[in-house]
Each structure stands twice: as structure tokens, then as C-alpha cells.
Amino acid sequence: xxxxxxxxxxTLRDGMHAVSxxxxxxxxxxxxxxxxxxxxxxxxxxxxxxxxxxxxxxxxSAYSDxxxxxxxxxxxxxxxxxxxxxxxIGTKKELEAASKYGAKVARVATHVTEADVGEQHIKxxxxxxxxxxxxxxxxxxxxxxxxxxxxxxxxxxxxxxIYVTDSAGALTPQGVFERIKAxxxxxxxxxxxxAHNNLGxxxxxxxxxxxxxAEVVDATCKGLGAGAGNxxxxxxxxxLHKLGYETGIDLYKIMDxxxxxxxxxxxxxxxxxxxxxxxxYAGVYGxxxxxxxxxxxxxxxxxxxxxxxxxxxxxxxxQEDMIVDVAYELSKNR
Amino acid sequence: MTNKIKAAIIGPGNIGIDLMYKLxxxxxxxxDMVVGIIPESEGLKxxxxxxxxxxxxxxxxxxxxxxxKIVFDATGARPHLLHAPLxxxxxxxxxxxxxxxxxxxxxxxxxxxxxxxxxxxxLVTCGGQATIPIVAAINKxxxxxxxxxxxxxxxxxxxxxxxxxxxxxxxxxxxxxxxxGGADKGKAIIILNPAEPPIMMRDTxxxxxxxxxxxxxxxAVLEMVEKVKQYVPGYQLKVPPIIxxxxxxxxxxxxxxxxxxxxxxxxxxxxxxxxxxxxxxxAQSLLEAKEGN
Numbered sequence: 001x002x003x004x005x006x007x008x009x010x011t012l013r014d015g016m017h018a019v020s021x022x023x024x025x026x027x028x029x030x031x032x033x034x035x036x037x038x039x040x041x042x043x044x045x046x047x048x049x050x051x052x053x054x055x056x057x058x059x060x061s062a063y064s065d066x067x068x069x070x071x072x073x074x075x076x077x078x079x080x081x082x083x084x085x086x087x088x089i090g091t092k093k094e095l096e097a098a099s100k101y102g103a104k105v106a107r108v109a110t111h112v113t114e115a116d117v118g119e120q121h122i123k124x125x126x127x128x129x130x131x132x133x134x135x136x137x138x139x140x141x142x143x144x145x146x147x148x149x150x151x152x153x154x155x156x157x158x159x160x161x162i163y164v165t166d167s168a169g170a171l172t173p174q175g176v177f178e179r180i181k182a183x184x185x186x187x188x189x190x191x192x193x194x195a196h197n198n199l200g201x202x203x204x205x206x207x208x209x210x211x212x213x214a215e216v217v218d219a220t221c222k223g224l225g226a227g228a229g230n231x232x233x234x235x236x237x238x239x240l241h242k243l244g245y246e247t248g249i250d251l252y253k254i255m256d257x258x259x260x261x262x263x264x265x266x267x268x269x270x271x272x273x274x275x276x277x278x279x280x281y282a283g284v285y286g287x288x289x290x291x292x293x294x295x296x297x298x299x300x301x302x303x304x305x306x307x308x309x310x311x312x313x314x315x316x317x318x319q320e321d322m323i324v325d326v327a328y329e330l331s332k333n334r
Numbered sequence: 335m336t337n338k339i340k341a342a343i344i345g346p347g348n349i350g351i352d353l354m355y356k357l358x359x360x361x362x363x364x365x366d367m368v369v370g371i372i373p374e375s376e377g378l379k380x381x382x383x384x385x386x387x388x389x390x391x392x393x394x395x396x397x398x399x400x401x402x403k404i405v406f407d408a409t410g411a412r413p414h415l416l417h418a419p420l421x422x423x424x425x426x427x428x429x430x431x432x433x434x435x436x437x438x439x440x441x442x443x444x445x446x447x448x449x450x451x452x453x454x455x456x457l458v459t460c461g462g463q464a465t466i467p468i469v470a471a472i473n474k475x476x477x478x479x480x481x482x483x484x485x486x487x488x489x490x491x492x493x494x495x496x497x498x499x500x501x502x503x504x505x506x507x508x509x510x511x512x513x514x515g516g517a518d519k520g521k522a523i524i525i526l527n528p529a530e531p532p533i534m535m536r537d538t539x540x541x542x543x544x545x546x547x548x549x550x551x552x553x554a555v556l557e558m559v560e561k562v563k564q565y566v567p568g569y570q571l572k573v574p575p576i577i578x579x580x581x582x583x584x585x586x587x588x589x590x591x592x593x594x595x596x597x598x599x600x601x602x603x604x605x606x607x608x609x610x611x612x613x614x615x616x617a618q619s620l621l622e623a624k625e626g627n
Contacts, residue, residue: 056482056540056581057523088524091501113528114489117500314529321484321538325585328573 002244015224021061025071038253051090073102134159169196173208180212192216198280226286228276282311295327339617345408346377461485469515471558477544481517488532535600
């Protein structure tokens with residue numbers, strides 16, 4: 001038997017971007033229950049931008065954080081329930097509530113250079129008896145040395161696991177490998193990777209992360225997620241089993257969840273089209289996709305031009321409002 | 335006429351010293367003293383070089399001086415909780431730039447008139463100073479049901495205090511949107527961007543309104559921008575107000591005056607500018623009360 005790889009399914013969190021945060025608690029409970037039965041270790045749920053993400057800025061979710069957490073925690077037997085928190089958007093108050101309603105894992109996500117805004121939230125998660133994950137987003141924007149420094153900050157706050165995340169789907173396998181390897185060596189903690197498929201590399205990058213020492217990786221059914229989506233869980237499980245890794249997931253069952261439970265609830269297919277490809281190429285945050293499409297229509301400009309300009313301005317995750325600003329300027333300078 | 339109200343600053347850090355420059359050559363308020371706790375600090379040195387009295391004995395040096403009537407506190411929430419009762423006992427008006435919020439929230443252009451006699455006023459947050467005027471302006475003509483703001487600032491302009499307590503920013507700003515801005519509900523988001531060269535402060539204000547009268551809303555927003563510009567010259571509208579159904583979007587960029595802090599730190603500049611504007615107005619009201627007697 002090969003090494004055990006822990007898979008965190010984020011269909012019900014990153015996948016929320018792809019359905020404009022409109023899953024109902026019943027949808028979530030149904031999908032989560034079948035993921036649990038397929039043997040998935042950890043299931044992340046909630047608004048695409050995490051706790052407190054429901055807003056004009058990112059889109060309002062159909063229901064509250066509390067509704068989602070309560071509905072899913074009721075149906076899980078073995079899988080751990082996980083929530084994402086982006087400091088600056090969500091607060092300690094929302095994390096406390098999520099814990100009260102049954103969340104066991106807290107992933108505290110900051111831009112790759114700003115881990116110190118997450119200190120209090122990591123410490124709170126530990127005080128609440130949760131597993132705490134420091135989640136460094138947009139890791140393609142920083143060099144290895146910086147990423148290691150920031151990972152060490154998360155480690156010093158008490159994080160159990162450190163994620164090096166490719167929020168833009170902009171990295172290639174070599175870039176993932178060197179980042180994960182360096183963070184693994186420096187922290188000695190379990191390391192995770194979260195990939196996006198904008199360049200068609202999500203499975204390859206996830207493998208590179210595992211080869212570099214990652215023990216935890218994210219994936220979603222059908223790849224449902226922001227931009228061109230995430231690593232497709234049923235594909236990843238097949239590949240890992242072929243290579244001799246252990247995942248604890250039943251391949252047939254996870255295929256069934258993806259095709260029979262998730263597909264009927266999808267609003268649009270997850271594909272690499274000209275716009276999601278541009279996100280990966282320009283290196284911008286995956287959830288800008290639908291916002292850029294709306295702004296492109298409103299201001300009569302090409303969504304790709306907006307996305308490129310967002311990359312030029314070195315925007316970070318969460319700056320969806322800038323899309324309108326950029327689209328307006330592009331429409332005026334035409 | 336040497337008839338000006340004397341003032342002091344506690345906390346000679348970046349904010350305190352930028353405020354010091356903004357308090358020079360004012361009509362009604364005269365900065366007398368800057369105090370800190372580290373004798374060799376750069377801030378106290380700059381204050382001395384600019385001809386102000388200084389002390390490293392903290393607030394005690396101010397309490398001993400009866401002439402000082404207005405005290406700006408640019409330390410931190412915890413020290414201000416200690417300073418506030420001492421200042422009050424000694425009949426000194428506190429203008430609080432920390433998150434302590436002992437006194438009512440004040441945004442000079444919106445509600446200072448109501449609190450001119452308050453012994454302690456608090457300046458909310460930088461995001462609050464930037465966005466609450468717009469919410470208040472829209473609320474006046476369109477009745478704001480929900481206000482949400484997104485403040486994006488350069489990483490370099492966010493000090494350790496902000497970083498270690500980022501929830502305080504979002505929660506305090508959200509309360510300010512309701513209490514001062516007049517929204518029924520409020521939400522605030524803050525984003526730090528590490529790009530080099532550092533970005534200017536940007537603020538987006540989204541509101542859901544009861545009466546989406548496009549003409550009135552646009553007029554109210556433009557008027558308010560002009561009013562804020564009088565004390566924050568770098569305050570500007572990035573995109574004309576966008577009205578879609580009952581949703582109003584306003585985007586601002588704030589360039590700092592560059593007195594002591596760099597120009598990109600519009601978020602810090604708007605705090606010190608608001609403090610100076612509030613101080614000047616309170617000083618004027620104290621003088622008028624004196625003349626009236």
C-alpha cells in the first residue's frame with residue numbers, strides 16, 4: 001500500500017462560485033451525505049468567499065452560513081465538516097457560530113504575503129478545539145522565500161496544516177513542486193495544495209504537490225469551482241489509485257456522486273474557455289470570472305481585456321469591485 | 335489676536351506626527367505639545383524641530399497643563415481607555431483616533447455638530463471616514479436599507495495594530511455605517527494589497543435604497559465628495575454613481591496629502607485630516623462659547 005493522501009472536497013464551497021452561491025441547504029446536505037458515504041475525509045462548505053462572504057461584493061448566497069453548516073453537520077457520519085474564513089471578510093464571531101453548529105476544521109485564508117491578519121483566527125480555531133489550517137492564497141504571486149516566511153508565521157500561530165494555494169490556476173507543475181517542497185522542509189507540518197484548472201493542469205499540479213511531499217489536497221466533483229474549476233475529484237482518485245496511493249475513497253461511488261448527484265445541480269458546465277484560460281494566463285483570482293463577464297456585457301468590452309488589466313494591476317483575491325472600475329476605464333479609453 | 339485653543343497630541347507615531355503637520359497654521363486651534371513615552375523617539379525629535387513642546391512622560395505632562403483644552407489620542411485602544419477618564423476629569427476634550435470608541439462616533443462632515451459638546455469623540459476607522467459621508471448623503475435622499483463597503487488599502491499602510499485586530503476594523507466600520515451613516519444594516523470588508531509601488535486607498539460603497547431616484551442620488555453624492563474634499567483634497571470619485579434597480583455603487587480613490595505619511599496612505603491621511611477638521615471645529619465652538627459669556 002502506498003502513502004495515504006487526505007482529500008478535502010470543496011464542491012460545496014469553491015463550487016458555490018460556479019452556481020453564484022445559490023445551492024440550498026438541502027442541495028448541500030444531499031451532496032455532502034453522498035460524499036461522506038463515498039469515503040471523503042473532509043468536506044468544505046459555505047459561500048465561495050467563506051464565512052460572511054454573502055455580499056454585494058461577491059454575490060449574496062441563497063441561505064446563511066448557519067443554515068448551510070447546520071444542514072450538512074446533521075447528515076455527516078464520518079467526514080469532517082470544514083469552513084473557510086478570509087480575515088477582512090469573515091470575523092471571529094462567524095467562526096464561533098460555525099463551530100457551534102458543527103464545523104470541525106477551520107481554514108484561515110489570507111493573501112500569500114499577509115498571513116499575519118489571520119493570527120487571531122487560527123488561535124481562536126484552536127481554542128474552539130478545531131483543526132486549524134493556514135491557507136496561503138495566490139501563491140503564484142510570491143517567490144519561494146516569501147512563501148516560506150509566511151508559512152512559518154501560520155505555523156507560529158499554531159496552525160496544524162499549511163496550504164499553498166494556486167487560487168488563479170496560474171502555476172505549472174514545477175512551480176507547485178518547489179513551493180510545496182520548501183514549505184514542507186521549513187515547517188515540518190502537513191502541507192496541502194488547492195489547484196485550479198485554468199491552464200488544464202489541476203490534476204498534474206496536484207500530483208506535483210504530492211510528489212513534493214503534500215499530504216492533503218483539494219478536489220471537487222466534476223471540478224466544480226471558480227474559473228475553470230478545481231481538480232476533478234473522481235479523476236484524481238482514479239489517478240492516485242493507479243499510482244498506488246491510498247485515499248480512503250471508493251472510486252465507483254465518487255464517480256456516481258459527481259455524475260448523478262452533482263451534475264443535475266450544476267448551472268453551467270465547467271470548461272476551459274477563452275475567459276477562464278485568460279484567468280490562468282493572466283494570473284488573477286478565479287472567482288473574478290463571472291463578475292468580469294457581467295461587467296464586460298454592461299460596459300461593452302472584452303472580458304479578457306478586463307482580466308488582463310486586473311493582472312497588470314496586481315489585484316489580489318477579493319478585489320471584485322475593481323472589475324467594474326477597470327471595465328469602466330476600458331470603455332472610456334476605447 | 336492670540337486667541338486660539340491650545341491642543342496636544344499623545345502618541346508621536348506615524349499618525350500622531352502626520353496630524354502634527356496638519357495642525358500647523360490653523361485659525362482656531364494651536365498645537366502646543368506632543369507627548370510620548372520614548373525620549374529618543376523620531377516623532378518627538380520631529381516635534382521639537384518644528385518648535386513644539388515635547389515630553390516623554392506620556393499623558394501626565396498634558397494633565398499638568400491647564401491651558402490645553404483639546405487632546406488628540408493617537409496611541410491605541412488600550413491606552414486610550416486609561417487616558418479617557420483622566421482627560422475628562424481634567425476638563426480636556428478628547429479626540430480619539432484609536433478604536434477604543436469611548437465617545438460617540440464622529441465623521442466631521444456628517445455629525446460633528448451634534449457632538450460639539452461631547453467630552454470625547456471617536457473617529458471610527460479610516461474606512462468609516464472615507465465611506466460614511468457617502469452613505470449619509472445617499473440616505474438623506476434615498477433611505478439606505480443596507481450599506482456595504484469594501485476598503486482596499488496597500489499592505490504597507492496597514493500597521494501591526496490593524497493586522498492583529500482586523501475584525502475590529504470590519505465590525506467598527508459596519509457599526510459606523512448604521513450609527514452615523516443612517517443605514518438600517520451595515521457590512522464592511524477590508525482587503526490588503528501588497529503590490530509595489532503601493533496602491534492608493536480605494537473604497538467601494540454599495541447601498542440598497544428605498545427610493546432609487548437616480549438624479550437626486552447622483553447630486554447628493556457629488557455634493558458630498560466636494561464637501562469631504564475641503565479637508566481631504568485627494569478624495570475623488572473613480573466612477574460616477576452606478577444605479578441598477580435599488581442598488582447604488584460608488585467608487586472612490588483617496589490619495590494622501592503626503593504631509594508626513596506617503597501619498598498612497600490615503601487611509602491614514604483621511605484619519606488625521608478628519609481629526610484636524612474635528613479639532614478645528616471644536617476649538618471654534620469653544621471660542622464662541624467663551625465670547626458669548
